[in-house]
Amino acid sequence: MKYAYYPGCSLHSTGIEYDMSSQLVAGKLGVELKEIPDWNCCGASAGHTTNHLLGLALPARNLAIAEKEGLDVMAPCASCYNRMKTSEVAVKSSEETKAKVAEVTEMEYEGKVGVKSALEVFVKEAGLDAIKSLAVKNLGGMKIAAYYGCLLVRPVGIGFDDPENPMTMDDMVTALGGEAVDWPFKTECCGASLPTAREMVGLKLVYDILTMAQSAGAEAIVTACPLCFMNLDMRQNDLNKKVDNANFQLPVFYFTELMAIAFGEKPAKTGVRKHFVDTSSVLAKYNLK
Amino acid sequence: MQPINLTSALAAGKDFVEKVRKASGVDVKACYQCGKCSAGCPVAFAMDYTPRQVMRLLQLGLTEEALKSHSIWLCAQCETCSARCPRQLEPAKVMEALRIEAKKAGFETEDEIATFNEKFLRSVASNGRVFEAGLVIGFNLATVRPFKDAGVAPSMLVNGKLKLLPHKIKGRDAVRRMFEKAEKMEGEHK
C-alpha cells in the first residue's frame, strides 16, 4: 500500500505527535507514505465559509499534485479530510465545478485519485487481524472513549463509517486489548476553532464532551484529529481554571499513538510526552511505559 | 414589536433567496420547520437565531436579519444539522452561503470569528500554509487579548509544537493567485 501523505498544517505544529505516530504505524503496517511535495493548506472551515470556490480549490491543488503521482491521498486530520473529500466529490460530480477549480488552481484534477482518512487506512484497510498480529503489548483493559468528532463521519453517505455511532476506532481499541466504552458523544462537535475564536462558546462544547467521557468511566480519550486533540487536551487546563468544580485530568491520545505503543514503540517516540495532560500515569497503570 | 410587512419582505427577499439556493444547493422552501437541526446543533445555545430560524428568515424573505445574525458566524460547520435533517436539506451549507454574503455586505456581527478567519486565510495566502503561532498571536493582538493562550506557549515551544518562523511553500505565489482568482470569479457570479 502506498499513499500520498497530506499531513496538513497542524501535523507540522500543534499536532506533531499525530505525525510522529502516524509515520511509526505506517512503517509497521507496511504502508508507504510519500508526502505531497510542496502541499498547501486546505483552508479549513475559514476557507470555504469565506469563498466557496476557494474552499474547493485549495484542497484540489494538493489532490492534483497527488494525481500526477497516481496516488490516493491519506489525510490524518479530520478537517483536512472533510475538505478534501468535499472537493473530490464536487469535482467528480460536476464538469462545471471541475473546470472552475482547474481555472483557479491552474492545475488539472480529474478526480482519479481520492482521499482517505488515517483511520480508514490504518484500521479499516489494514484490518484488525493485521493489527492484532503486530501488537506486542496489550492495552490491558484500559477504559477508552473513542472520540471521532463531527467531520470524520460526514458528509453522510460519503464517509467510511456510521454517522451516528462509528465503530472503527472502538474496534481498534478492542483489538489491542482495551475496553472501548460505549458513550453517546462520539460525534459531538468539539467546536473546531471556536475555543480560540469565541472562547466561552467553544469551551462549553469541550466541557460537555469531557464530562460525558468521564461519566462513561473512560480513563482516556482517543481521537483521530489534531483539532479535536488540541481542544480536548490543551483546553482541560483552561476549563479547570474557568469553570467552577471542573477538575479534568483525562489523558487524550491519538489512535496512532496507542497503536504504535502496542506495536512496541517507546512511548516517548510516539509523542505522548508532548501532551498537555499527563499520559504517563495511565500508561504506567497498564504497563505500557 | 413592529409587525413585519410580509408582502414586501417576501418580494424583496426573492432574489437573495434564489442566490442562496444557487450557492448552497438548498431550497429553503422545503424546510418544514421541525427544529431537528437546531436541537442537534452544538452551538445553538449561543446563537441569536437557531439554525431552523435562520431557514425561516429566508423563507420569509427577511434577508437582512439573516445576514446580520450571529448564528452564521458561530456555526462550527460540524454538519450535524445536515446529517439529520428529515427533508435532506443542508442547513450547514446555508450557513456557509450566508456567511460569505454577509462578509460581502460588510455585516461581520462576530468580530472575533471574522478576524480569526481573516488572519487564518491571510496566513495561508502569504505562506501557502497556516503559521499557527503567528495566527494565534496575531489574532489575540487583534482582539486585544495579548496574553490569552500565552500560558501554553512556552511548553509548546519546547515540545516543537510552535515554530517561530512560518514555513513558506515554494508554490506560495500559485496559492496567492488562487485567492485572487477565486475572489474574482465568485465576485462575477453575484
Added chain:
Amino acid sequence: MRRTGVFVCHCGSNIAGTVDVERVAKEAAKFPNVVFATDYKYMCSEPGQQVIKDAIKEHNLDRVVVASCSPRMHEPTFRRCLESAGMNPYLFEMANIREHCSWVHPDKEKGTIKSIDLVRKAAAKVVKDEPLQKSSIGITKRALVIGGGIAGIQVALDIADAGFPVTIVEKEPTIGGRMAQIDKTFPTLDCSACILTPKMVDASQHPNIEILSYSEVEKVEGYVGNFDITIRKKARSVDMSKCTGCGTCWEKCPTKVDSEFDMQLGKRKAIYTPFPQAVPNKPVIDRVNCTKFRTGKCGICQKVCPTGAVDYEQQDELITEKYGAIVVATGFNQFDHSVYGEYGYGKYPDVITGLHFERLINASGPTMGKIKRPSDHKIPETVVFIKCVGSRDEAKGKSYCSRTCCMYTAKHATLVHEKIPGSKSYIFYMDVRTPGKGYEEFYKRTAEEYEAQYIRGRVSKVYQKGDKLVVRGEDSLIGRPVEIEADMVVLANAMVAREDAGDLARTLGISYDKDNFFTEAHPKLRPVETHTAGVFLAGACQGPKDIPDSVAQAGAAASKAIGLLSKTQMESDAIVSNVDESRCSGCMICKGICPYKAIDAKLITERVGGKMAERQVAAVNKSLCQGCGACTVACRAGCLNLLGFTNEQILAEVEAVCL
C-alpha cells in the same frame, strides 16, 4: 362502402380552446367512407348523444367515430348510445383529441392538424370494425377475506350476513390483528378487547364464516367471479378436530419463548395461543423453538393432552377452492426505528414503540397493566413521547403522515397520567393532527386536564446517561434548544405496509404504491376497489388508518363484494382473442403465455385430401380471456387476433397516419 359518421366534441373549452373543432369536422367529412361529420359542445351529454342517435337514423350510419376524450372516460357511454340506436356497440371508435392533444399542445394550428390525423386514424379503423358479442359466465357465490384483523372480521361478518359463505385466511394462529394488542381505544378510551372479542366470537360462530388461521394464500388463478385459490394450511402440529382448547399443553410446556404478541416484553410457551381470547382458541407449536423439534426430546404436550390432539407428524396442507370475490385486509406493521442512529439504533431498552406501550398498559400484558420500563422494571416518572418517527421523514423513513399516531400518543399520555400519580409526560410533535369526530377534544383534554406538555419540535438526539435518557429537542415556538431527562421514551413509529405486501400483491395481480400499500382503483371515487376486477381492499393494508376508518372501509368493501356475488351471471367483454383455426398449427405456445389461463388445446376434424382427419388447434375461453393481447404477439403464425384490435385494424390506423 361504409357509412361512417364523425362527431367532434368541444368539451367546453377543454378541446375547443386549442383545437379548431369545426375545421376538424370539415376535414373529416372528406375522409373515405365518411358520410356525415359534425361538432358539438358536449358529445357525452344527453343532447350530445341525441345528436349521434339522430344522425344514425337520418344518414343511415353503420359506423361511428367520436373525437373527444380518453376511451377510459366515455367509451362505455358512447357504446351504450349506439346500442340504444339499434347498432352493435363495437362498430365504434374514439379519437382521443383531449388528453392526447388539446391538453398537451398549446399551439392551436398544430393541435388542429394533430386532431385531424387522430380522427383520420379512427375513421380508417372503424371501417374494419366487425360486430362483436359479449359472452357471460356464472359466478361462484363465495368470498375470500385475506387477513383477520378488525377490517377483515368486519368484511366477513357483513358478507356472511348478506347470505354468502366467507372464508377468512389469517396467517397468525388467531384472528384479531393489531387491535387485539391495543389496550384502550381513542377517542372514547373504551377497552379494545371488550369491543373486539365479541366480534371475533361472532365470526367464529357465524354459520357462513369459515376461519382458516395459521394459513396463507399460495396461488391465485382464474378471474373475477371464478377465482381458483390455493391456500396453504401451515402445520399446527395440533389436530383441530380433536383439540378442545383446554390449555393443559401450554401450561405444561417447559419451553419459554419471547412473545410476539407482547412485543417481546413477555413470554409464551412453544405450544401456544397468542392471547387468552384467541379465535380459534386452539394452540399451534412453534417448531423453530419447540424442544421436541429442536432436539427430539420432550414430547410433554403430547403426553398431557387429554384428547390426543398433539401431532408432531402433521404436514402443511394445500387446498384449492373456488371464490367469486376477494377482499384483502392484511393490515400494517410498525416502522422499524433501528435506522435512527440518533435515537440509539433501537438499542436502548427504555426507548420503546407505541405497540410496546400498549402491551405495558394492558392488564393481561406482561406487566399486568403496570407501566414499568423494560430495563429495570422501575415505574417511570418522566415519559417523553416522540411523534412522527419514520413518518414525514424522507431521509430515514416514509414521506407520508401515519394518521393514527397523533391520537394514540395523546391516548398514551392520558393513560400515563391516569396510571402513574405524580408522573409527567412530554410530547414532541411537529403538528397535532386530529381530524376525526371527537379527536380534537380528546387532544385538548390530554394537554389541559391530563397535563401532557406538548413541545413543538423534532427530537435530534436521545442518549443514555446513567439510568436516564436524555432527550434533546428544540422548542421551536420559542426557538431554544431544550433537554429532558426522561425515564422512558415512547416513539410513535410510522404505520408501514406488511413486509410481504409486495409478494401478496403480485400473487393477486393488484398494484401497490412506492411504500408497498395496495393501490385503490381511484383515490376518490373507487376507494375500495383495485384495478383487478373482483379484488377489493379494506383497512390499513391500503394506507394508514385508525379503527373507525378501517371498519367503515370494511363495510364498503363488503358491499362491493356482495354486489358482485348477487349477480347470477357476469358479462365479459367482447374484446377477446380469437384463433384462426385454419392456420393454427397447434404448437400451443400461446397457452403458456396467457396469464389468465384462457387458452387450451382442442381437436378439430377436417377434410384432408378427401379424408377426415383430426388436428389439434388452440381454443380461447371467451369468458376467461381478458383481452390483454399477450398471445397475439406470441403466435408465430400470426393466427391469433384480438377482436376489435386485429392486425388489419391496427395496420389501417398506421397507414392512415403514416401514408
